[in-house]
Amino acid sequence: MTISGKTAVVTGSNSGIGLGVARELARAGANVVLNSFTDRDEDHAIAAEMAKEFGVDVRYIQADMSKAEECRALIEKAGACDILVNNAGIQHVAPIEQFPTEKWDAIIAINLSSAFHTTAAALPIMRAAGWGRVVNIASAHGLTASPYKSAYVAAKHGIVGMTKSVALETAEEPITCNAVCPGYVLTPLVEAQIPDTMEKYNMGRDEVIKKVMLERQPSREFATVEQLGGTVNFLCSDAAAQITGTTISVDGGWTAL
Numbered sequence: 001m002t003i004s005g006k007t008a009v010v011t012g013s014n015s016g017i018g019l020g021v022a023r024e025l026a027r028a029g030a031n032v033v034l035n036s037f038t039d040r041d042e043d044h045a046i047a048a049e050m051a052k053e054f055g056v057d058v059r060y061i062q063a064d065m066s067k068a069e070e071c072r073a074l075i076e077k078a079g080a081c082d083i084l085v086n087n088a089g090i091q092h093v094a095p096i097e098q099f100p101t102e103k104w105d106a107i108i109a110i111n112l113s114s115a116f117h118t119t120a121a122a123l124p125i126m127r128a129a130g131w132g133r134v135v136n137i138a139s140a141h142g143l144t145a146s147p148y149k150s151a152y153v154a155a156k157h158g159i160v161g162m163t164k165s166v167a168l169e170t171a172e173e174p175i176t177c178n179a180v181c182p183g184y185v186l187t188p189l190v191e192a193q194i195p196d197t198m199e200k201y202n203m204g205r206d207e208v209i210k211k212v213m214l215e216r217q218p219s220r221e222f223a224t225v226e227q228l229g230g231t232v233n234f235l236c237s238d239a240a241a242q243i244t245g246t247t248i249s250v251d252g253g254w255t256a257l
């Protein structure tokens with residue numbers, strides 16, 4: 001079975017990894033629902049361009065993944081949901097005693113609770129269709145920790161745990177649930193940090209990337225959004241039908257250390 005004609009909902013997909021994953025799903029023939037909390041002309045333009053490029057149906061549905069009812073409404077509005085990629089995520093870095101409560105709440109809501117709500121809403125649709133794939137974009141921080149990222153690490157470990165529970169609840173059905181754990185990925189968000197870091201360390205671009213940013217990534221290479229899209233496509237393939245409740249690291253060796 002191919003994913004051609006299946007409907008994929010990717011949360012947080014107007015940029016970065018979500019957009020890259022959505023593009024690889026569309027390239028493989030899936031119809032795609034893009035999402036973010038904004039409702040700008042450019043969000044809808046991304047959908048129109050992707051539809052034209054890959055010859056599939058692409059819709060953009062605005063929904064704020066920090067709000068339970070909007071998470072569930074996203075799945076309802078999508079109508080179909082054969083593949084659910086829970087990708088929306090934010091970050092905040094601070095020592096725990098200075099970590100703003102509202103940042104903790106937002107990170108837990110967007111990076112963890114949104115996946116609970118979308119998965120709960122999507123499973124009945126997958127069951128009715130007789131097939132489903134849930135892929136949670138976790139992180140190397142779902143398996144290891146770093147200082148000053150308490151909320152992010154808690155949310156990402158949480159989503160790895162939830163992945164296992166959902167896999168067990170669907171184990172006897174043609175539905176799988178897995179987590180992909182990226183290391184450092186060169187998204188616009190990460191790219192934007194490079195100039196400041198170059199200035200701070202008085203280093204050139206390559207030196208900052210290899211010695212500062214990729215210090216924990218043994219390959220000293222960023223993972224790419226295309227590689228993550230390829231990993232998600234693999235998890236949606238027949239070859240992965242017995243892969244459920246596990247994590248796949250795309251981290252250049254980070255978690256082998």
Ligand code: NAD
Nearest residue numbers: 012013014015016017036037064065088089139184185187
């Ligand atoms: P990004 O900022 O480019 O993408 C985040 C996406 O989430 C955007 O589309 C944004 O609009 C969306 N989003 C944010 N708040 C939202 C909300 N309230 N409702 C709906 N959408 C919302 O960042 P990215 O690097 O592409 O991150 C995507 C995912 O990958 C995140 O879950 C992140 O934790 C994870 N991740 C990223 C890296 C990395 O190095 N870039 C590494 C490991 C894991």
